[in-house]
Amino acid sequence: xxxxxxxxxxxxxxxxxxxxxxxxxxxxxxxxxxxxxxxxxxxxxxxxxxxxxxxxxxxxxxxxxxxxxxxxxxxxxxxxxxxxxxxxxxxxxxxxxxxxxxxxxxxxxxxxxxxxxxxxxxxxxxxxxxxxxxxxxxxxxxxxxxxxxxxxxxxxxxxxxxxxxxxxxxxxxxxxxxxxxxxxxxxxxxxxxxxxxxxxxxxxxxxxxxxxxxxxxxxxxxxxxxxxxxxxxxxxxxxxxxxxxxxxxxxxxxxxxxxxxxxxxxxxxxxxxxxxxxxxxxxxxxxxxxxxxxxxxxxxx
Amino acid sequence: xxxxxxxxxxxxxxxxxxxxxxxxxxxxxxxxxxxxxxxxxxxxxxxxxxxxxxxxxxxxxxxxxxxxxxxxxxxxxxxxxxxxxxxxxxxxxxxxxxxxxxxxxxxxxxxxxxxxxxxxxxxxxxxxxxxxxxxxxxxxxxxxxxxxxxxxxxxxxxxxxxxxxxxxxxxxxxxxxxxxxxxxxxxxxxxxxxxxxxxxxxxxxxxxxxxxx
Numbered sequence: 057x058x059x060x061x062x063x064x065x066x067x068x069x070x071x072x073x074x075x076x077x078x079x080x081x082x083x084x085x086x087x088x089x090x091x092x093x094x095x096x097x098x099x100x101x102x103x104x105x106x107x108x109x110x111x112x113x114x115x116x117x118x119x120x121x122x123x124x125x126x127x128x129x130x131x132x133x134x135x136x137x138x139x140x141x142x143x144x145x146x147x148x149x150x151x152x153x154x155x156x157x158x159x160x161x162x163x164x165x166x167x168x169x170x171x172x173x174x175x176x177x178x179x180x181x182x183x184x185x186x187x188x189x190x191x192x193x194x195x196x197x198x199x200x201x202x203x204x205x206x207x208x209x210x211x212x213x214x215x216x217x218x219x220x221x222x223x224x225x226x227x228x229x230x231x232x233x234x235x236x237x238x239x240x241x242x243x244x245x246x247x248x249x250x251x252x253x254x255x256x257x258x259x260x261x262x263x264x265x266x267x268x269x270x271x272x273x274x275x276x277x278x279x280x281x282x283x284x285x286x287x288x289x290x291x292x293x294x295x296x297x298x299x300x301x302x303x304x305x306x307x308x309x310x311x312x313x314x315x316x317x318x319x320x321x322x323x324x325x326x327x328x329x330x331x332x333x334x335x336x337x338x339x340x341x342x343x344x345x346x347x348x349x350x351x352x353x354x355x356x357x
Numbered sequence: 358x359x360x361x362x363x364x365x366x367x368x369x370x371x372x373x374x375x376x377x378x379x380x381x382x383x384x385x386x387x388x389x390x391x392x393x394x395x396x397x398x399x400x401x402x403x404x405x406x407x408x409x410x411x412x413x414x415x416x417x418x419x420x421x422x423x424x425x426x427x428x429x430x431x432x433x434x435x436x437x438x439x440x441x442x443x444x445x446x447x448x449x450x451x452x453x454x455x456x457x458x459x460x461x462x463x464x465x466x467x468x469x470x471x472x473x474x475x476x477x478x479x480x481x482x483x484x485x486x487x488x489x490x491x492x493x494x495x496x497x498x499x500x501x502x503x504x505x506x507x508x509x510x511x512x513x514x515x516x517x518x519x520x521x522x523x524x525x526x527x528x529x530x531x532x533x534x535x536x537x538x539x540x541x542x543x544x545x546x547x548x549x550x551x552x553x554x555x556x557x558x559x560x561x562x563x564x565x566x567x568x569x570x
Contacts, residue, residue: 068402072410122432141522142533149530153367179520186429187520192440276533303536 123191126332134173137163138193140181142274145299145356146199146321147176158356159197162216165348166339182247185209188326195336196324199295201249211327213337215320220294221253223312224301226282231289232313238263240288243278246271250291253316276300283308291316295357364531364540371527372547377441378513378523382448383506389449390456397461408457415454421515423447428519444516448509455505463498464490496566503559507552524548 129135139147139159147157155176167174179187184200187193188210201219202212225231231240234257242264244250254261254269261268270287272278275296281287283304290297294315301309325333343349396408415423428443438446467490475485514525522530528544531537 068406072406076410076414120433138520142526142530144534148534149367149527150534151363151367151531153370153527177520178522180518183425183429183518183520190429190432192429274529274533276536279536280538300536 121189121326121328123189123194123326123328126329126335129172129194129332134175135167135195136175136177136193137195137197138177138179138184138187139196139198140184141178143181143199144296146295147197158217158352159199161352161355162340162343162349163195163197165343165352166336169339169342170335184324188324191326194326194329194332199293199321200324201293201319202322203249203252205252206324210324211330211333212322212324213333213340215322216340217295217321219319219321221250221291221316221319222294222297223289223291223315224279224282224297225289225310225312226285227308227310229288229310231310234260234312234314234316236312237289239265241265241286242269243272243281243287243290244269245275245278245292246273248275248292249319250293250316253319254291256317293319360535360537360539361543364535364543367531368524368527368540368543368547371522371524374516374521374523375510375513378444378448378516378521379510381445382452382509382513385445385449386452387456387502389453391460393453393457394460394464397457398464412454412457415451416458420447420451420512421518423451424515424518440519440521444519444521448512452505452509456502459498459501459505460494462501463494466497467493499559499563499566503555503563506555506559510551510555511548 124132139155139157141147141149141155143157145157146159147155150156155178160176164174177187177193179193181198184193184196184198185206188196196210199217199219200206200212202215206212223231223234223237231237237260242254244254251269251271265288269291270278270281272281275290275292278287278290278292279297279300282290289312297311323333323336325336340349393408393411396404397412399405399408424444424447427447428438428440431438431443471489471493472485475489480489513523516523517526524544524547528540531540
């Protein structure tokens with residue numbers, strides 16, 4: 057009696073496992089492989105395949121894009137902007153917990169002119185493209201660097217701010233050129249465009265102390281590592297690094313002469329929202345022409 | 358010191374989210390866990406096997422992954438939930454599975470003699486469970502339940518992945534903005550205080566239930 061029960065039980069489990077496998081395969085086909093799961097190598101691979109992909113939403117490059125159109129957004133009355141609220145000074149929280157920042161101010165003005173209410177939605181930065189392409193947010197606007205890899209998943213406006221990936225060390229380090237980083241421990245924020253920028257020089261990276269950069273979840277952690285001497289240099293967004301060292305005392309740090317390249321920040325939209333993208337592009341052009349763009353700049357930089 | 362005071366408001370608003378997730382999860386997952394536990398020891402095969410599968414999935418995949426799947430993946434099968442709702446739902450389903458196993462262990466550890474004694478006294482099955490078995494089970498599961506509750510306090514920090522600003526994230530925001538580690542120290546103290554309080558609560562509960570010692 058007992059062995060008979062066990063055999064039936066085993067068959068039952070096998071059937072259930074098979075069902076589970078089929079369901080999970082179906083689900084993974086839906087969810088797709090282009091998820092930003094936080095592995096730094098993914099960012100590098102994305103760049104490698106950057107072929108300047110055209111925005112063809114019908115191409116099966118991953119999950120189906122869902123989310124409101126411009127007309128639906130206008131009817132609804134509001135647009136949802138996703139930002140990582142840890143990213144000072146582009147979009148972050150002040151001590152009273154209000155969302156502030158250069159991007160926040162710029163966006164507020166743009167959407168005021170467009171007649172659409174702006175709703176700010178904090179998100180996790182590693183999920184930004186997923187949030188956009190599943191319609192949870194309608195725009196990514198948060199010091200979002202334009203890269204070929206990201207272009208495959210979203211469409212960018214014209215660049216609205218330039219940025220550089222700079223090398224920062226403690227004062228007196230003597231690091232001026234990229235080659236000076238050979239033999240040094242270099243700290244970088246993971247999932248950032250700084251990684252892509254640095255990886256464009258693989259022969260230098262190979263000769264870092266440890267053969268690769270040391271990764272940190274946020275830029276400030278990389279900079280703390282630099283301060284305590286565990287890392288010799290940090291490569292990161294000029295925008296954030298300058299903001300950080302200003303708070304800590306600029307004279308303690310040194311920014312190298314050479315850098316890892318210029319970058320541009322853009323605003324990310326779903327590939328199905330071409331009209332929304334054009335609307336925002338036009339308004340920013342307007343703001344540059346009438347001086348309000350410069351006004352926001354001077355407030356933050 | 359004044360710096361710490363200045364960041365407290367922002368941290369406390371993060372604490373609100375942490376508490377919300379914590380309380381809602383406990384309120385729903387403990388009763389659900391009890392129901393699932395009863396299903397797990399049921400003699401009806403289909404109930405038993407379904408429950409086992411549910412427990413396997415919820416315990417067998419990372420909570421972080423479950424949060425992502427429920428919020429981002431479910432819409433593809435037609436279930437669209439708000440951030441809050443999807444986070445709470447995931448937590449309740451996940452923790453119910455763990456509580457179910459704890460309760461099952463507690464229930465199965467009650468020796469047969471208790472059931473026999475109840476039968477001799479002519480008590481119905483439901484009566485037996487409610488008045489004889491359950492009180493003893495509660496006594497036995499208090500330590501592991503306390504453990505889960507404490508784990509839950511810290512697991513709440515995972516809701517960052519769907520953009521909810523709980524305590525740890527609030528600390529990270531302040532840390533990043535002010536170029537300092539102090540906010541994270543404060544966050545650590547907050548967690549310590551909360552868990553310290555619960556440790557004490559469970560100590561007292563266990564004492565109250567140790568009426569045979």
